[in-house]
Amino acid sequence: MTANELPILDGHNDTLLRLYRSEDGGVQSFFQQSNEGHIDLPRARQGGFAGGFFAIFCPAPSGPRMEESLVITETGYEVRPFPAIDSVYAQKVTLEVIDLLFRLEAESEEQVKVVRTVDELLDCMQKGILATILHFEGAEAIDPQLEALETFYQAGLRSLGIVWSRPNAFAHGVPFKFPHSPDTGPGLTAAGRELVQACNRLGIMLDLSHLNEQGFWDVARLSDAPLVVTHSAVHALCASTRNLTDRQLEAIKASEGIVGLNFEIANMREDAHKDANTPLSVMVRHIDYLVEHLGIDGVGFGSDFDGGITVAQELGDVAGLPKLVAALREHGYDEAALRKLTHENWIRVLRKTWKNG
Ligand SMILES: [Zn+2]
Numbered sequence: 001m002t003a004n005e006l007p008i009l010d011g012h013n014d015t016l017l018r019l020y021r022s023e024d025g026g027v028q029s030f031f032q033q034s035n036e037g038h039i040d041l042p043r044a045r046q047g048g049f050a051g052g053f054f055a056i057f058c059p060a061p062s063g064p065r066m067e068e069s070l071v072i073t074e075t076g077y078e079v080r081p082f083p084a085i086d087s088v089y090a091q092k093v094t095l096e097v098i099d100l101l102f103r104l105e106a107e108s109e110e111q112v113k114v115v116r117t118v119d120e121l122l123d124c125m126q127k128g129i130l131a132t133i134l135h136f137e138g139a140e141a142i143d144p145q146l147e148a149l150e151t152f153y154q155a156g157l158r159s160l161g162i163v164w165s166r167p168n169a170f171a172h173g174v175p176f177k178f179p180h181s182p183d184t185g186p187g188l189t190a191a192g193r194e195l196v197q198a199c200n201r202l203g204i205m206l207d208l209s210h211l212n213e214q215g216f217w218d219v220a221r222l223s224d225a226p227l228v229v230t231h232s233a234v235h236a237l238c239a240s241t242r243n244l245t246d247r248q249l250e251a252i253k254a255s256e257g258i259v260g261l262n263f264e265i266a267n268m269r270e271d272a273h274k275d276a277n278t279p280l281s282v283m284v285r286h287i288d289y290l291v292e293h294l295g296i297d298g299v300g301f302g303s304d305f306d307g308g309i310t311v312a313q314e315l316g317d318v319a320g321l322p323k324l325v326a327a328l329r330e331h332g333y334d335e336a337a338l339r340k341l342t343h344e345n346w347i348r349v350l351r352k353t354w355k356n357g
Helices: 014-020 043-049 088-107 119-125 149-155 190-202 213-222 244-252 281-294 318-331 335-353
Strands: 008-013 049-056 070-072 077-079 112-114 130-137 158-162 203-206 228-232 256-259 297-301
Touching: 008 130, 008 228, 008 256, 008 297, 008 335, 014 049, 014 190, 043 049, 043 112, 043 318, 049 088, 049 119, 088 112, 088 130, 119 130, 119 335, 149 158, 149 190, 190 203, 190 213, 203 228, 203 335, 213 244, 244 256, 244 281, 256 281, 256 335, 281 297, 281 318, 297 335
Parallel strands: 008 049, 049 130, 112 130, 130 158, 158 203, 228 256, 256 297
Antiparallel strands: 070 077
């Protein structure tokens, strides 16, 4: 990182899944610069990427992939709903990917660390160690009796997305549709309500990305923590089910929560086209709208790097993050605002959410 760059904390990436699926299933490729995917250590350093939420996502063991389920409609698109996955399978994959993360840490020669407290996070940022926060994208690996939750917490789990865009024992994920409201079905199950309270008690951050609107309001009613959406965008600017309505933004602001902007270009363009040849001004427009509705303390980045997304060509990958910061600076955000957007807001929310300092 050069002196003038701001360190960036990011709300969401799927790099662990990319490594898990790679041919050797190993971690060494993370330490070498490549053109594959969006994040490796050398490119992270170039981009001032100080760390963020590293998701564990369980792909379905079989069945159609995302692209095969996509139906283009007259006005947009619709992805055929994904079925629930088996929880025994999910727990097995989750343990394997946690193992991969710990190997990444161990083989990094102190260049990567799994952080469990804000103090550890700040310490890493100061020393230039890449800070990874263990996150589950979908709670399938946790049994409805929540017996596994404490164990995962002890292993380092500090952030939990209740669902991905499919149903599980706790809630109903929002299917991918455009144009459509995020109000697509019922809210949390009884086990889901228990899960929210247990996460509050342990100090595990709850991530409301991929939850449908009813589920969102259930959490808003139940949770005593700031409402957090790690990787979404603005529904008023791009009417995807994955994006947040003005009413949801209002509730997030009232809870002193945060939204991390998802870099998937199709979730930001008004026409939802997956076109990499889209100017950064489209991203700046979403940041402006979020800041207008949440205040400058309620907005961050939530790239979704390595999550099968199409990123604006100009940005490219994690090494391109300073270009987004430059675009925001050019647009009028001063240094204090940029510090908040790039890292201070995530730190503020974690301080309020994690119970262990
Ligand atoms: Zn996601």
